Amino acid sequence: MANQQPTTGNPKVDIEYRRKKNAEEMRYQVVTFTLMIFLTLIAFAAVGFGDLSKWFTVPFILLLAVVQVIFQLYYFMHMSHKGHEAPALFLYSGALVGFVTVLAFVTIVWW
Amino acid sequence: MSTYAQKKGVGAVIWDYLTTVDHKKIAILYLIAGGFFFILGGLEAMVIRIQLAIPDNNFVSAGFYNEVLTMHGTTMIFLAAMPLLFAFMNAIVPLQIGARDVAFPFLNSLGFWLFFFGGVFLNLSWFLGGAPDAGWTSYASLSLASEGHGIDFYALGLQISGAGTLIAGINFLVTIINMRAPGMTYMRMPLFTWTTFVASALILFAFPALTVGLFFMMFDRLFGSNFFDHTMGGNTVIWEHLFWIFGHPEVYILVLPAFGIFSDIISTFSRKRLFGYSSMVFATVLIGFLGFMVWAHHMFTTGLGPIANAIFAVATMAIAVPTGIKIFNWLFTMWGGSIKFTTPMMYAVAFVPSFVAGGVTGVMLAVAAADYQYHDTYFVVAHFHYVIIGGVVLSLLAGTHYYWPKMFGTMLDEFLGKITFWLFLIGFHLTFFIQHFLGLMGMPRRIFTFLPNQGLEIGNLVSTIGAFFMAVAVIVLLWNIVITSVKNVKVGNDPWGDGRTLEWAISSPPPFYNFKQLPLVRGLDAYWIEKMEGKKEMTPAEPLGDIHMPNSSFIPFMISLGLFIAAFGAMYRVDYAWGLPVLVVGMAITLLSMLVRSIKDDHGFHIHKEDLIDDKDKGGKA
Amino acid sequence: MHAEEKMTNETWPASPEKATLEAKNKFLGFWFFLGGETVLFASLFATYLALKDKVPTGDHYLAKDLFEMPLVFLMTMLLLTSSLTSVYAMYHMKNFAFKKMQLWLGITVLLGLTFLGLEIYEFNHYVHEYNHTFTSSAFGSAFYTLVGFHGAHVAFGLLWIISLMIRNAKRGLSLYNAPKFYVASLYWHFIDVVWVFIFTVVYLMGMVG
Numbered sequence: 001m002a003n004q005q006p007t008t009g010n011p012k013v014d015i016e017y018r019r020k021k022n023a024e025e026m027r028y029q030v031v032t033f034t035l036m037i038f039l040t041l042i043a044f045a046a047v048g049f050g051d052l053s054k055w056f057t058v059p060f061i062l063l064l065a066v067v068q069v070i071f072q073l074y075y076f077m078h079m080s081h082k083g084h085e086a087p088a089l090f091l092y093s094g095a096l097v098g099f100v101t102v103l104a105f106v107t108i109v110w111w
Numbered sequence: 112m113s114t115y116a117q118k119k120g121v122g123a124v125i126w127d128y129l130t131t132v133d134h135k136k137i138a139i140l141y142l143i144a145g146g147f148f149f150i151l152g153g154l155e156a157m158v159i160r161i162q163l164a165i166p167d168n169n170f171v172s173a174g175f176y177n178e179v180l181t182m183h184g185t186t187m188i189f190l191a192a193m194p195l196l197f198a199f200m201n202a203i204v205p206l207q208i209g210a211r212d213v214a215f216p217f218l219n220s221l222g223f224w225l226f227f228f229g230g231v232f233l234n235l236s237w238f239l240g241g242a243p244d245a246g247w248t249s250y251a252s253l254s255l256a257s258e259g260h261g262i263d264f265y266a267l268g269l270q271i272s273g274a275g276t277l278i279a280g281i282n283f284l285v286t287i288i289n290m291r292a293p294g295m296t297y298m299r300m301p302l303f304t305w306t307t308f309v310a311s312a313l314i315l316f317a318f319p320a321l322t323v324g325l326f327f328m329m330f331d332r333l334f335g336s337n338f339f340d341h342t343m344g345g346n347t348v349i350w351e352h353l354f355w356i357f358g359h360p361e362v363y364i365l366v367l368p369a370f371g372i373f374s375d376i377i378s379t380f381s382r383k384r385l386f387g388y389s390s391m392v393f394a395t396v397l398i399g400f401l402g403f404m405v406w407a408h409h410m411f412t413t414g415l416g417p418i419a420n421a422i423f424a425v426a427t428m429a430i431a432v433p434t435g436i437k438i439f440n441w442l443f444t445m446w447g448g449s450i451k452f453t454t455p456m457m458y459a460v461a462f463v464p465s466f467v468a469g470g471v472t473g474v475m476l477a478v479a480a481a482d483y484q485y486h487d488t489y490f491v492v493a494h495f496h497y498v499i500i501g502g503v504v505l506s507l508l509a510g511t512h513y514y515w516p517k518m519f520g521t522m523l524d525e526f527l528g529k530i531t532f533w534l535f536l537i538g539f540h541l542t543f544f545i546q547h548f549l550g551l552m553g554m555p556r557r558i559f560t561f562l563p564n565q566g567l568e569i570g571n572l573v574s575t576i577g578a579f580f581m582a583v584a585v586i587v588l589l590w591n592i593v594i595t596s597v598k599n600v601k602v603g604n605d606p607w608g609d610g611r612t613l614e615w616a617i618s619s620p621p622p623f624y625n626f627k628q629l630p631l632v633r634g635l636d637a638y639w640i641e642k643m644e645g646k647k648e649m650t651p652a653e654p655l656g657d658i659h660m661p662n663s664s665f666i667p668f669m670i671s672l673g674l675f676i677a678a679f680g681a682m683y684r685v686d687y688a689w690g691l692p693v694l695v696v697g698m699a700i701t702l703l704s705m706l707v708r709s710i711k712d713d714h715g716f717h718i719h720k721e722d723l724i725d726d727k728d729k730g731g732k733a
Numbered sequence: 734m735h736a737e738e739k740m741t742n743e744t745w746p747a748s749p750e751k752a753t754l755e756a757k758n759k760f761l762g763f764w765f766f767l768g769g770e771t772v773l774f775a776s777l778f779a780t781y782l783a784l785k786d787k788v789p790t791g792d793h794y795l796a797k798d799l800f801e802m803p804l805v806f807l808m809t810m811l812l813l814t815s816s817l818t819s820v821y822a823m824y825h826m827k828n829f830a831f832k833k834m835q836l837w838l839g840i841t842v843l844l845g846l847t848f849l850g851l852e853i854y855e856f857n858h859y860v861h862e863y864n865h866t867f868t869s870s871a872f873g874s875a876f877y878t879l880v881g882f883h884g885a886h887v888a889f890g891l892l893w894i895i896s897l898m899i900r901n902a903k904r905g906l907s908l909y910n911a912p913k914f915y916v917a918s919l920y921w922h923f924i925d926v927v928w929v930f931i932f933t934v935v936y937l938m939g940m941v942g
Contacts, residue, residue: 018747019828026824033817040809040932047937048802054941065933069926076820077922083751086288087764090315094768097316097403098775101356105779108407108415109348214758277769285762289754315765319773326878327780336867336874338780344787344871349780356776709893710900712909714737 032075039064130663132216133623137223138202138518144227145194150585151234152186155179157582160542164575166563176559177244178261182234184247185265188361189272190230192503196368197223197279199510200307202518204283206614207301209292209632211625214285216661217708222279224671229272232678236264246557248358251339251350255331260682266329267678271671273318273325280314283307292613293652294632298392301612301636302385305392306371309399310364316403317360324353333685348413355406363402366498367395369506370437373459376513377441379609380456381448384636387440394433394440401430411482420479427477434470438463453607454528458509461536462501469497472547487557490550496543508535508588516606520619521599527591531584538580545570611636616649624658627723658718666708673700736909745829745906750915752908763916767923774927777879778934784875785939793870794863796939805936808851809928815844816925819918826914831905834914838898841921845891852884876935883931886924893917 043061046052052060074080079088119127128136158179162170171179205213213219236242243265245254254262287300287308300308328350330336337343339350378385385391407415407423415423441463450456472494476482485491508531515523549570554561561567605615613630614621616638630649634640641649677697684690736753738744746752751760786795822837856877859865867877894917901910 015742022824022827026821029817029820029824033813033820036813037810040813043933043937044802044806044809047940057941058938061933061937065929068929072816072922072926072929076816076925077919084764086761087768090284090312090765090768091771093312094316094771095775097356098772098778100403101320101352101772101775102779102782104352104356104407105349105783108419109346109352109783110414215762218762281762281765281769284765285758288761289758315769316772319769320776323773323776323780330867330874330878334867336878337871338784338874338878340871343789344784345874346783346787346871349783353776353780706896709896709913714909 029075032071036068036071039068127663129668130220130665132220132661132663134201134205134213134216134219135518135620135623137219138198138200140223140227141194141198141201142518144223144230145191145198148186148190148230148234149192149195152183152191153582153585155183155186157578159183160575160578162559163561163571165572166561166565166568168560171559173559174244177246177557178237178242180557181243181246181249181261181265182237185233185243185269186230187499188247188365189269190226190233192365192499192507193276194226194230195507196310196365196503197226199303199372199507199514200283200368203514203614204304204307205286205290206517206617206621206625207304207612208287208290208295209613209626209630209637210286210290211629211658212290212661213282214289215282217664217667217713218278219282220664221667221670222275222282224667225275225278225674226272227275228671228675229268229270229275232271232675233264233268236261236268239264248354249328249350250354251328251331251347254328255339255347262328263332263682266325266332267682270322270325270329271674271678273321274674275671276314277318277322280311280318283311284315287311292626292629292632295637296632298389299632299635299637301371302374302388302391302395303368303371306367306374306395309395310367313360313364313367313399313402317357317364320353321357324350324357327353329681333681348410351410351413352406355409356403359406359409360399360402362498363398366502367398369503370395372506372510372513373441373462375612376455376459376509377444378636379607379611380451380453380459381445382451382609383444383448385440386443386446387436388635390436391440394436397433398430401426401433405430408477408479408482411479412486424477424479428474431470431474438467438470451609453512454523454525454532455509455513457529457532458505458512461532462505462509465497465501465505465536465539469494469501472497485550487555488550489546489554489556492556493543493546493550496546500539500543505535508532511588513607515595516602516619517614518620519596520601521595522602522606523595524591527587527594531588531591534580534584534587538577538582538584541577541580542574543577545573549574605638611639613637613649616641624660624718627658628655629653655720655723657720658723659715660718661715662713664708664713666704669704670701670708673697673702673704676700736907738908740829740907742829746908747827749826749829749906749908749911751912753912756908756912759912759916763919767919770923774879774882774930777882778930781875781879781935784871787872787875788870793872794865795872796935797942799859799863799865800936800939802936802940804851804855805932808848808855809932811844811848811851812925812928815841815848816922818844819921823915823918826906826911829906834906835898835902838894838914842891842894842898845887845894845921849884849887849891852880852887856881880931880935883924883927886920886927890917890921890924893920 043064046057046061050057073091078084079091128140131137131140158171159176162168162176201213201219205211233243239260241259241261243249243254243257243261245257245262245265249262249265254265287304291300327336327338331338331340331345337345339345339347341347374385374391405423405427407419408427411420411423441459445460452460472490476485476491476494512523512528515521549567550556552566552570554567554570561571602619604610604618606619607615610616613632616630617626628651630637631652633650638649641647674697677694677700680690680692680694680697682690684694736755749756751757788795818837818841822834822841825831825833825837865876866873868874897910897913897917906914
């Protein structure tokens with residue numbers, strides 16, 4: 001998924017190569033989108049139609065959400081491309097702080 | 112567009128500072144505004160100490176005491192310590208990494224003006240019906256019951272200045288990642304740059320929690336929501352958590368840059384490479400990480416339960432390890448060095464034991480069971496003043512003397528500097544050391560007076576006398592600044608003679624483009640390496656070329672002004688009909704200013720090569 | 734490469750969003766801002782979870798009485814699709830196809846506007862049918878603040894994308910505005926990320942009970 005293409009020195013060839021690359025990536029994006037819609041459907045179905053226990057449904061739909069967000073970040077927001085090391089570091093740090101906050105608020109905020 | 116020093120009128124100078132995007136001028140703005148609020152907070156501290164000098168004193172009323180106490184804490188943390196650190200970060204960090212400017216000059220200016228208007232808004236409460244009076248922590252159960260608009264000033268003022276701080280943090284992060292000179296790898300960055308980097312990351316992750324908490328507070332007080340009102344299902348502990356999720360990292364946001372300043376000073380005046388550089392960097396990052404895992408140690412007595420208390424107690428004690436690494440590294444840097452006792456170095460030497468004392472009481476307080484005894488007594492007051500004054504304020508005073516020549520091109524008087532140092536150090540220990548014992552004897556914090564014959568008279572009187580020493584020290588410093596500015600004896604690139612890092616390789620103050628040619632960095636302490644090889648200046652990393660510079664802009668001022676106006680509208684909306692339109696107008700000013708910024712192209716301008724060659728005698732060399 | 738240069742198909746770089754120093758700074762700075770936004774929304778989610786169904790008296794409606802699946806499902810589909818359409822816009826930006834980029838951005842804006850309209854309808858519905866308001870309970874305050882913050886982000890994102898589209902309608906793509914479009918699309922994706930958690934944590938978990 002590198003976005004650093006080799007240059008041939010011939011701009012026409014380069015453009016065609018890059019266009020092809022971009023088109024190929026766009027096809028992956030559509031696949032990603034299909035998967036996301038699919039995950040969403042499962043989540044809604046699990047709550048709407050599945051006669052499942054709450055203790056299964058809640059972790060299950062949370063997991064689906066996390067997977068879907070990873071798709072969104074890595075494909076739609078291009079985090080799989082090179083040059084996203086610092087963004088990834090800071091996004092995960094933020095997610096960690098956020099996770100600890102949520103954890104605290106569901107455990108040690110009483111009343 | 113060049114700013115070659117012509118004599119300018121007063122109006123032109125003011126306009127220049129209102130619109131500047133130059134990090135060195137923004138640094139001066141931060142220094143002036145932060146210095147002003149520091150003196151204001153200091154005066155409030157004097158009122159506190161005068162009131163508590165003798166038992167049953169009636170120098171101020173109980174209600175006014177609460178306001179003074181609250182504003183002292185809030186002002187010192189948000190409006191004095193942080194902006195003063197930002198002053199040095201702005202002035203020095205771009206120079207230390209060999210950059211011509213920060214990554215976002217426009218946002219840098221916006222960050223300052225947001226802080227400034229937020230601070231002014233908060234302090235206008237004194238004239239508009241009373242200041243906030245629920246302590247700087249403003250716990251919801253207390254602050255929701257506070258009458259008048261004091262707490263609203265607190266919530267809205269800090270919201271505005273907090274946005275400025277967040278912007279400044281992002282700016283430093285990107286500057287340090289993207290703007291480093293050729294050869295300036297991460298592990299060659301001076302410690303002040305490293306600590307600025309980690310502190311900025313902490314700002315990025317800590318301030319949003321405060322933003323959310325302040326929004327809740329504002330909604331509860333002004334818009335009828337029920338986050339903290341238990342009769343409507345709300346929960347007052349939510350504020351405590353949000354405040355400390357922000358508040359504890361905030362301590363490290365303050366103290367890490369202080370560590371950075373002292374690391375640079377100690378290695379400069381020991382004339383040695385910093386001992387254990389990589390372990391210093393590691394310790395800085397580790398402190399930053401652990402800083403987010405310990406906030407609940409401020410809430411041991413809230414009743415979180417033994418498991419939560421135990422976890423947070425252990426995590427808190429763990430922070431002593433990286434801090435200890437730093438202490439030993441400073442000692443080993445001095446060990447065997449040829450130490451020069453300049454004013455900044457004296458602060459650094461005094462800082463080490465003072466801060467250790469604050470750290471030791473910190474570990475004591477981390478013992479959750481023991482904390483039930485210490486909680487809300489003067490022991491806690493003594494502890495955090497040892498950390499904040501012994502760490503942060505000493506570093507600010509040291510930095511003022513150390514970086515003054517780089518910022519203004521003239522040296523502060525060393526003799527007066529040492530007088531300030533001794534007065535301040537003696538006053539500081541006199542004021543706060545005895546407060547440990549007052550606390551252990553059971554004197555609660557935040558009380559406006561105490562009764563006679565309880566053994567508290569002597570301790571409080573000593574404490575007050577110490578405060579006067581500190582006040583005199585600050586007056587001497589101001590006098591020093593005045594006479595130095597009047598004399599205005601110009602100094603060269605490296606006035607201390609022992610500069611190690613890049614900021615000392617260029618003229619004092621630097622030209623507005625900093626480096627005529629970007630320097631080539633060949634190792635840690637880049638300038639020292641060149642000096643040791645007998646060179647007088649850095650080797651350039653690029654041929655002389657045109658330099659791209661950003662345009663000045665008045666828009667940051669307008670964006671901030673809009674929020675300042677909107678805050679009045681939001682607050683008085685509940686009392687007067689004109690509140691809502693004022694809120695709308697203020698927000699419109701802000702949003703329209705942002706729109707103008709977005710649609711008006713701003714490509715900056717170029718300084719041409721030919722102009723740079725003429726500029727040779729100005730000393731703007733790499 | 735200079736930001737003002739007039740670009741052609743041949744000179745357009747592979748990563749126009751990061752071709753100049755200013756663009757690199759903007760790219761990184763905006764990602765960091767999103768890192769901070771993560772903490773902001775996490776704090777709002779945390780508060781919502783702490784105050785969920787916390788009402789003063791028994792006659793208040795709770796999460797499982799309020800939320801209706803069809804509406805949430807429709808809103809989710811709209812926002813997810815708008816994320817894909819903004820990916821299409823960025824695809825055409827990389828190919829230097831300005832007209833197509835504007836078209837896809839236009840579709841994104843329409844989807845976003847529909848989403849916002851449905852959200853306003855939804856809030857209105859709760860207030861008038863269920864008497865579930867911002868001031869009626871702590872649950873109400875937390876719900877409207879979390880979902881409303883997201884809605885405000887949607888509204889701001891729409892204003893942002895629309896002003897970029899209008900501003901650059903006549904002059905096409907350049908290395909000066911390409912990073913602006915790119916960053917705005919990142920913002921739009923982030924709004925979608927937040928919504929994924931909102932529909933899961935607030936609505937679906939609310940319906941589970």
